[in-house]
Each structure stands twice: as structure tokens, then as C-alpha cells.
Amino acid sequence: DTKDIAGIDRKQLISMMAGRELNESYPEKKCKIGEEVLRVEHLTGNGDTDISFNLRRGEILGFAGLVGAGRTELMRVIYGANPKEKGRIIVNGKEEKIISCQDAIRCGIGYIPEDRKNHGVFLRMSIKWNTVANNLKGYSNGLFVDKKREARAAEEYQDKFKIKTPNLDQLVGNLSGGNQQKVVIAKTLAANSKIIIFDEPTRGIDVGAKHEIYKLMNELAEAGHSIIMVSSDMPELLGMSDRIVVIYEGRKTGELPKEKFDQNYILDLASGGEENEKN
Template sequence: MGVILKLDHITKLYPGVRALNDVSFSIEEGEVHAIMGENGAGKSTMIKSIGGAISPTSGTITIGDKTFSSLTPATSAENGIGVIYQEFNLVPSLSVAENVCLGNKLGHKFFKSKSQMNEETTKILKSLGLDIDPETMVSALSTGQQQMVEIAKSMIKNVKVLIMDEPTASLSKGETENLLEMVETLKQKGITILYISHRLEEVFRISDRITILRDGTYIGTRYTKDTTRKDLIKMMVGRDIGDEYPKRDTKPSDEVVLEVRNLCGQGDENVSFQLHRGEVLGVAGLVGAGRSEMAKMIFGYLKKDSGEIYIHGKKTDVKSTKEAIQNGIGLVPEDRKREGIFLEYPIEWNIPIMSIHKLCNGIFLDNKRIKDTVDHYIDSLSIATPNPQQLVRNLSGGNQQKVAVAKTLGTNADILIMDEPTRGIDVGAKQEIYNLINSLVAQGKSILMISSEMEEIMGMSDRIMVFYEGEVTGFVDAKDFDQNRIMSLASGIQEA
């Protein structure tokens, strides 16, 4: 054992931004080393420096016994560094074997040998304990399997250090489990792993040591067994944030604001539930269980096949998103960047867009009322920005999410559907969203919160509705919350 990778005073400057500031630390051979930090902490910049995608402004990187002031992707790979970025580098239209062997000439210099490629790939897949046919088209694989192909791809290059950037961000629960097991397998094979994640649960399970970055600066490295969640959060956020899930004083009332009966869509969903005034109804389930589809059906975005929706006791047939908004339903969509906000536009443009028709005199925009609305939400949701003219893409994930929420709140919706409200945002921002949810509920609004994070959903909900393959398998009250029970409902093992 010894130091296999060492960063020495690495600084990376972008115009106006110090992405990495004099970062030094080292990785021991054979360990699983987790890197944690909030968004903007410099994790991605650091990986890209090691992988050779960018050159640091100053400082050196030492791999084994060789020291570099900057790397290219080729020299980095030659020296045994493999990087699996969040966006995979696979060619979807080629087979698994062709992808694994891409860039590695086996056998003849000019002609490729299909059999040799398949053979080599099978060998690697087997050594990783994977059961994937090397001739399958990559496009036919699930996200989790594609990731395994990425890992196989790095194996053929004899990597010594494998860097994984948020590998579980887009994986389902089952796939995540497979990945974590794979990390263990790789460790057994003597491969050093640099694991970037902001999921505390995973990091605690697999890592030997954890390094924390904040605002581009190195904060510290801890042995996983000697540290606690609370310590890590404090290091990441820079202050004590108290309870991860803030307590609520208010209780839901008996008044039913939204009732859904036998809602069916294109799939074989069949959903019935009641939402009460002032309630947070959590919606748990695996990715792909049909929760987002249900949300979009209630919101009039997807067409429902059958079923009835009652809003404040009145049967309402919502045929479009516009009608949903008119009926007081608001949706904060799952995929923030694609569905929730207009990245290329300023904050002051985004916030009023859903309610802009109400902020008009006749057909003309009422700029004063628009400005007041924007100022009100920037202030009340404490959106951190130098000015309202800032483009939304320049904001952190948490602030982007607040803009998405503000946009929906502007419609005065009293029934809010929040689909994965804290996905991809950092610990501090998560807590602000939780506080916001609590204050909305205190105002008498009702919230349907879809979340794949078990702890979040148990920490925030009054009741939890569990989905399995498009059907509600059970309701669990706050006093009976139990992770195992919810998981077994979500995987269809147990009937309520």
C-alpha cells in the first residue's frame, strides 16, 4: 500500500470563478475514497483535472511516481486513470463488445476481429460477474447496465484508479444496489476507487475514507468509521444545520381538497387517494412505478384513460395544464432543467411566466406588477442572486429549484404536486426547500410530494402512499413509518 494518486496545490481559475483553490490531498492504493461536497464545491472540476479533460491553472498531480502539471485524456488513461462521467461515453448504436473494445486494437492492425472482441469482452464481463451478451446493442440496455459497460470498458484499459462521478444519480434502487456491490468487487480486485457522491447513505456503506470540498477549497479527510453524518454535513455546509428534516407544528385538517378515484392512464395504473388540506402526502415507489405519470395526469399534461378527479369535492375534468392551473393545481416537475425552468432566461422572466396573463392590463404586460411579483418571491424564498436579471442557468441547483417553485406558486395553486423537489440539490438547499414546504402547509396548502429518497419522504410526510407498477399498494401513516415496510410495499412483496 502507498499513495497512488496525489494532488498538490491544485488551483483552477475560470473567468471570474475560482473553481478549485489550492487543493491538496492523496489517495491510498486499494481504498475506496469518497469525495463529497455541495454543488459548486469543485468536485467535477477536480475529476476533470485528473482525467485530463481540463488543465489546472497551477499545481501538480502525481500518479504513482510520475508528476504532471497537466494531463491530457490520453496520458491520464496511459497512467491507469479511468473516469466514468455522469454522461456516459458510449455509442448507443454499437454492440457491448464494440463499445468495450473501442479505441483498443485487438489482433490485426486494420481489420477488426469480431470474435476476438466478443471473447475479450466476455472474459471481462465474467470477471465482473456480469451477465450481459457482448453482442447486445448498447441502446437496448438499461441505464444501470450501460454503467456496467462503462466499467468493463475501463477494465480493458487496465485501470488502477477508477473515478466515478455521481454513479447512482440516475439509477433505480435495485441498480444502485448492484453498483454498490460492483464497487466492492472492484476493490477486491485491487482497484482504487474515487467515488463522488452526495448521498450520505452510500458513502457510509462503501467508503474507507471521505474527503470534503467546499467552495473549491479542501476542508478535510476523515476515516469513514470515525465520523458521523452530522459531522460530514457540517463540513459540507460550513455550519450546523440542526435537524435534517425540520419539524412541523401544524396538523392536516379533515377537509379533502383533492380526491382521485381509479385513475388510469396508458399503462395499467389504477390510483385512488384523498389529499387533505394542510397535508403532505408522500408518494414512494421505485423509479418507473408510474408516480410522475400520475402527477402529470392530474395536472392535465398526460391524458387519462379513465377515472375521476374531484377538486374541493367537485368533479373536475382537467383536460390541459392551463385548466389544472385554473383549478388551483400546481406542478413542480421532476426534471428541473428540461421541464421546470427556462435555463437561458433571467429569473425575472421565469418567475412570472405561469401567471403572466394575470399580470396584464388588457393585452399589455404590467411591468410594475411583474416586478413586484418577482421581488416578492426572490425575497420570500430567499433566492440567492446578485440581481433579478441573472440567467437561471447561472444559479446553483437549489436556487434553480426555488425559481421553479416560485413560478408555480405564482399561480396561487392551493394543491401543489412536487415531483422530486430536492433531486440534485445540496444539503443546505434541501433544508430550505423543506422549510418552504412546512410554511406552505402552514398556510393551508396541500402537497403531494413524490420522492425516491426514503429518508426524505419519511422525514417530511404526514402520510405515505406507496406505488408498485402503477398501482397503489398501500398507505402508511406517519406513526407507522418503517423503511422495510415501505420498501416491501414498493417492490410488490407485501400487500397493505
């Protein structure tokens, strides 16, 4: 369609882009938040200093901050992709020594990176192979991947996440951004991850696929998973999070429960507002 700017609003534009009516931007999450599953205490490393927070079962914990604030750097330390200098990571009440990504996967922590093309999927490999890539041992008989189990897992997640593809042998590089993101999520869940870090979950994804990713995130939380969401999209943070932690220049400057969400205050904290108040 072609419309004059004065004759169209955001809702109509989204409907035309998605090819269907989207009645709500952020679907409601229908689950109670449970017990603590992750505690990070005084974590220092990869440019971040003395950061503490916790995460509970069924919760979506948002991380806000300006570009370069240190949010992704913090997640990479938790996932073992970068070393920590000090601090503790406690998973389900037990302190874990996470010095590699495999350690994090063993602890039930999965990471869906911001740059999915370079760090999230193997673009020149099939959907089937990508699905089991983080848990090859779990889908293998001896030295070789069990092709039947690999296919069953890929079919299960294709059906569950509605991955649009002519077949499961399709190379992931040939999929749309939204479907690539679904493959990354499938790869994470196939490794039995219960704590999932989403770093910019909808960056580079069209507005219709964004809504599908939001629904998936809520369904995961309702199924008992716990989610950390790093996002530079303020409406996304406000619409999806149960709590928001704010990071500024590698330090935690604030933490807000849902009933106290305020865009201006979050932006103030993201600009070092708490530090300025102290000074």
C-alpha cells in the same frame, strides 16, 4: 477540510458541506391537517391503473415506489400533461375535467417537475419572467406583461424564499440548483396554486439547500397549501410526509399513516409485497 473516514460522522460531514451547523435534518411541521381538498378516484392512464387517494389541507402526502413504478406518470395525468383513460379528479368537492396543464392551473394545482432544467424553468429567461410565466394573464395589461407588477412579484418571492442572485434580471440558467428550484416554486405560487406536486424536490441539490427546501415546504403547508411529494429518498419520505402512498408497476399497493411508517414494510410494498401476499 480533510478528514480520515474513521474520524468523521454524517452530522459533521453535512456541517462542512453546508458551511454551517444543521441541527435537524427534517424540520417539524406545526399545523393541523384540515379538510379534504383533492380526491382521485380509480384513475387510469399513462401506464397507471385504478389508483385512488385523497389529500387534505396542510398535509404533505408522500408517494413511494421504485424507479419506473409510475409515480411521475400519475402526477402528469393529474396535472393534465398526459391524458387519463378513466377515473375522476375532484378538487374542493367538485369534479374537474382536467385535460391540459392550464386546466390544472385553473383548478389551483401546481406541478414542480423532477427535471426542473428541461420542464420546470426557462433557463435562458430572467428570474422575473420565470416567476410570472404560469400566470401571464394575471400580470398583464392587455397584450403586454406589466413590468412593475412582474418586478414586484419577483421581489416578493426572492425575499420570501431567499433566492441568491445579483439581480432579478439574472438568467435562471446561471443560478445554483437550489435557487433554480426556488424559482420553480415561486412560479407555481404566483399562479395561485393551492395544491402543489413536488416531484423529487431535492434531487441534485446540495445538503444545505435541501434543508431550505424542506423548511419552505413546511411553511407552505402551514400557510394552508397541500403538498404531494414524490421521492425516491426514503429518509426524506419518512421525515417529511404525514402519510405515504406506495406505488408498484402502476398500481397502488399500500397507504400508511405516519404512526405506522416502517422502512422495510414500505420497501416490501414497493416491490409488490401486497400482491405477493394476495397470491
